[in-house]
Every structure is written in C-alpha cells, then in structure tokens.
Amino acid sequence: MQQDAGNVNGNGEEEPAVGSGGRTGQGADTDARFRRSAAFLADEALGFLYPAALRAAADVGVADHLTDGPRTPTELAAATGTHARNLYRVLRLLATRGVVAEDEQGRFGLTEAGQALRSDAPYSARAAVLMLTDRTMWLPGSEMSRCLTEGGSAFDEIFGMPFFDYFAQDDRTAAVFHDGMAAMSDAENAPLADAYDFPTAGTVVDVGGGHGGLLMEVLRRHPGLDGVLYDQPHVLAGHRLGTEEAIAGRWTLADGDFFAAVPPADVHLIKRILHDWDDERSALILDHCRRALRPGGRILVLDAVVPSGNAPHQAKALDLLMMASLTGRERTEADFAALFEAAGLRLSRVVPTPTVLSVVEAVPA
Template sequence: MILSDSKPSKIQSLLTPIQWVHAYWVSRCIYVIAKLGIADLLKDGSQHCDALAAATNTHSDSLYRVLRSLAGLGIFAEIQPRCFELTPLADCLQSNVPGSIRDMAIFRGEEHYYKSWGDLMYSLQTGKSAFEYLYNMDLFEYNEQNPLQGEIFDRAMTSSKDEYTEFLKAYDFSSIGTLVDVGGGKGSFLSAVLEANPTMTGILFDQPEVIDRAKNSHQFLNNRCQLVGGSFFEGIPEGGDAYVLKHIIQDWDDRRSCAILRNCYQAMGKYARLLVIDFVLPPANEPSESKFIDVNMLVMCPGGCIRTEAEFRELFKSVGFKLNKVIPTQSEVSILEGVKITS
C-alpha cells in the first residue's frame, strides 16, 4: 500500500529546508554550552562574556559568537553588549531543575555518540550499528570500560524524571507488593515508584558495575529495595509481583529481546505482571520523536529498534506472554502490560 499525506508534519512546519540541513550546528552549540555549564553560571543573574569565559577556561570572543547564535533562537538573551542572561528556553540547560535536558545534551554530544551518527551511512548500507563498527563493542560494554562515560550515560538516563510522574498517573502501581526493575540503572525510577507506594518493596537489577554506582546514589527508601547485580541475558531475580523493563527492549533485536523476556517469564509467578515502558511507533506519516529514536537505535545499538503495537504483541506471544493492554501516557512513551498466557 502506498501511503500518502499531503499535510505537513509538526516537525516540517517548524523548520525551513535550509534549517533542516543546518540543524546539527545548533545541537553542537547546545552541547558545548551544556558541557561548560553556562546556564548554571547564569542562574543568579546576567554575566558578561569575559566572566563566563574566565569561569569556563574558554576564549571570550569565541564563546560570545556561540552564545550570540543561540540567543538568536531564544536560547539565552544578550541584554547589553556581550552580556547574557537566561531565557525560558535556556532554563532547561541548568542542572537539577525540573525538565532539565543538560545531561542528555551532554550525552548525545559526546565524541563516541556524535562520531557514530557521523557514520549513519554505514548503518544504512549494512543494517548494522555504526557504533559497534567504530568501537568493536556495544554501547554498554563501552560504558563498562569507560567509567566516566558510564556516569554520563547514567545521568542522561535518569534526567527524564518528569516522565516518572506521567507513568505514575497512567498506571496503578498500588497493588504491587514487590516490583523488580530490570535494567533499572541507578534506580531513580524504582525510587520514585517506592516513594509513591509506601507499602511496596523493590528489587533493582542491573549489571554489577551499575549496581555499584547505584549503592552510592542514596535514592532508596528505608531499606525497602534489594540491589542485585547480574545480566538479564543470563537470569533475573525471582519473587516479584511485577517486572518492569523501562527503555530496555528498544536497545535489542528480536532475538536478544526475546532472551530478556524469556528470562522474565521464567522468573515470574503465574499471576505476576510484565510492564514494558517504551516508545510505540505510530502509523504512517504521523510525526513522532519515536521515529528518530528508532534511527538512533539503528546507529547506536546492536539491532535495537522502536516497535509498533503489533510487533510488541508478536514479541510477547513468542515467549508466552499476552499483551494485555497498552496504556498511553502524556509523553510519547506507553506502558505495555503483559501477563502469562494460560491454557
């Protein structure tokens, strides 16, 4: 079937064709400004570019040219010659504020990430991850071997805390006795769920080196959470009433996704629930960030992809789960609830 829709998408309506071509200039400028912490330096008021350059060990004239360019987009404002202040668009580049994107901007702009996207053509020609081609390992192995990048990854993955409120609104976690967060990183999501449900206990499960970082994060409540290290390709802790996989399945091809889901199935009791929190691709020409996240998975992950509801349903069925319901949230992410198929 040929799909046609003459209506411009939301994304198309925001940018002119030449701006499509130049878009990466903007993202690189945002990356360096986020990396330098410029927005944090301006949180108490405007500063002259010379002072900002001195604080960040940068060249004042060059920093000015970058800030002037961003100010032209409403990101910062030049209120006097060479003197800048925050704007509502720049607020999110601060650290530790609601809606902050600083950690994500840094993560997306780091050399290994940027170079991989620079080799997008390789992925198009081969169907394989450009990241693996460049670094001869997957992103998770890279983070393990480069602890600083692992920390940057952890911070970026926990920077979307506003999403957690939407998940808690969309799904009733109150009936869950023990929640197992599979691949839960440093536990920020699990911590949010535990805080909202005082009688719940949790099990945080991730790679041993990630769990080691989680032990120092001080995010867990009154010893209500066990921290367990291991590989979800080898086995998953038993004893949970629900098992959550947040942005995990998107990282892997069907074979490895099935391996993770199968290990969940084996760990789960008869009445336990599976909760996959992930993007679900919308149809046809509907604009969606998830479609670009899908390309990102192509570039960065070993067979990773964003799936349609039908593809999730088939994936669940292949390992013995029924896709019980798909629960939308106010974000583009949905909660897919699975239960064991019973004869």
C-alpha cells in the same frame, strides 16, 4: 540596473523579470519551487550545528553562571575560562532556538525552556545533553549510510566493538552514559509512576533499573509494595534508593545479567531497555521475566510507542540513534505485540503517559 518586476517592451508586453532565467508562467513557478527546496534542504543540513552548540554550552557549564540573571559574553567567558567572541557565537545560535535570549544590552540569559541546562536545576538535563551528544552517539550518526548499505550498527566499525562492550572497558564513557540516562529518566519517573495502577501489595523488580529513580517513585506512592533494583554491580554502585526515607526497609539490590535470569516478581519494570536490543535479544529478556513472574503478575515495558503518520515524535529521531549506535529500535504497538508473542506473552494494553514513553503491559499468553 536590475529590477524585481519585469520590463515592458516596445509592444507593451511585460518581459520576464531579471534573474528568472527567462522563464515565464509554469516554468518560472517550477524554478522558484526548486530554489525554495534547495534552500530548505541546505538549512536542514546545517541542523547538526544546533546540538553541537548545545553540547558546547553544556560542556563548559555556561548555564551555571546564569542563575542570577543575564550576563555579557565577556563576563561569561571570564567565569567559564572560554573565548568571549566564540562563546558569543555559540550563544547567538542557541538564542535562535529559545535556549537563551539576548537582551538590548547584549547580555544573555536563560529562557524558561533553557533552565534545565543548569547543573543545579531540578531535573537537570545537562548530563543527558552530554550523553546524547557524546562522540559514541555522534560519530555513528555521521556514518549512518553504513546502516543502509551494510545493515547493522555503524558503531562497531568506528570503535572496533559493540556499544556495550566498549562501555565495559571505558570508564569515562560508561559514566557519561549512566549519568546521562539517569538525568534523562529523572523528569519522566514521577509521571510514569502516576500513570499506572500498580497493585497495592507485592514485589516490583526494576530490570536494568540503573540508579533506581523509577523504582523509588513507585515505592514512594505505594507503601504496600517492596522493590528490587536489578542491574550490573558497577551500575548499582551509583544507586540512590538510600536517599529516600519513605521507602526505607522496602528495597533490596540484586546484581546479575538479564540475558541469563531475572528475580521473581509480581511486576517487572523494563524501562528504556528493550529499545537497545534487537528482537531476538529483547524476546530473551522478556522470556526470563515471564518465567520469573508470580501468578497474576505482569510485565510493564516503559518505552516510546512510535506513532503512525508524519507528525514529529522523539521516538522517530531516537530510533536512528538506536540504528547507528546499537542493535535495537523503537517499536510500534504492532511491533510490541509481535515481540510479546515470541516470548510467550500477550499485549494486554498500552497506557499513555504525559512523557514520550508509554506503559506497554504484557501478561502470560
């Protein structure tokens, strides 16, 4: 019979415990340390299954059927047209991450943290989850070693063309991306608009501004400002500026390519754009903004600023998505300073916000 403790031999000395491989002292401690490391790394390697489960739950819309309280997997499967036992297995894993919780009756309910998985929730994250776990993001991540051995993006090899070229010829993927980006941005826009001291008058141009969520929040708070939403025509078709009465008559749409030119402004907003592109292309966008700035104007880059040290930060994870699927990267404050200098600009300050993004302010050098 095996025992956890060592046995005492005929000389009154304790022998090594069964299962320790006969090691004692420092050797046994080293053995245990490496066993713990192996178990930890195996657990980490299984981590990809959490976002896979989150995607599955978002895809079938299970959270939409939990608005009125917990339900059993059988009830949820009937409501979503899914397999009850397999749905239970997905929910059981999500419960370990606090997205849902199982009660004593075997029913699952949304936690406070999981509420935004509902399609009808304020600041719903469902579209953002579907975007971030879409195959255009997922598959390049699985081929990330290409980025290390060959440099560049893994996306091109998998899909046969660069990221945005693929989106331009695939309407489904383009819709997933733009809807997901709008959902990801919605929860950030109000805190970002509150964090910066915008001028009381003038024109704000949101460069690559998508559906206009950020510009709407800025104009709502500053009645003396006018706004221009600048993006490609197919993106502008989904804009939401007309839904806000408080900004009526103070905004216009402008379509174009920010690699060619941008409209003139007192303030240019560039939110989650530069991280998509390498330094050369990012500097080109910034150079166009600098040339179009009115006297006394400023450029506001709203991106994550990667902190130093070992602490977790969303930008450190998102940086690998940029590496695998696009050509860009998340940047440190020093990276932004160098990028601005290449575009004839100077980093004047970094304004932190309650979101993962900062307002990185640039002025002509």
